[in-house]
Amino acid sequence: QYFASRNIFGVEKYLPGASDSGLEIYLPIFNYEGNAIGYTKKNLETNQWQLREGMSRLHLLYGAHEKCESDIGYIVESGPDKLQLSSWGLFAVATLSAGVNDTQLEMAKRVLPSKICIVAQNDAPGRKWNKKVRDYFRGSKAMYSIQIPPGVNDVNEFGEEFQTLDMRMVY
DSSP: OHHHHHOOGGGGGGOOEOOOOOSSSEEEEEEETTEEEEEEEEEETTTTTOOOOOOOOGOOOOOTTTTSSSEEEEEEEEEHHHHHHTTOOOOOOOOSSSOOOHHHHHHHHHHSOOOOEEEEOSHHHHHHHHHHHHHHHHHTTTEEEEEOOOOOOHHHHHHGGGGGSOOOOOO
């Protein structure tokens, strides 16, 4: 129901789950081989995402186990943004935090095609995330960006109109 309320469809292949109370939703995290190695959960009362206790974001890149069959891939900060892009048939990976690290970016470099589109969130942490991602990929990938309009925080908030926004080359 959570994903449908946000117009994110096709998430069944990601094996989502929910607590008995329905106040928490769960998404498995897979490694490169497609094996579940943990999960991320969202508490719908606090609106917070967190990883399973004991898991570290250091080696996680959400969606890294999927195969890109396109000439362009998207990199985003949040898991739901990745799921939204995937529901539209776009290959995407997510760092699951604005606190992106070099290990995650190196993983992204391995799984993303030679053209990438960086989609940052419209907040201070998103701008910092965007700069780090751009700096890391400078010279190794053709980089594009889609600017989400002011007053809208992310892909999910914007919805399907995201697909009508112009992609511009950054490097």
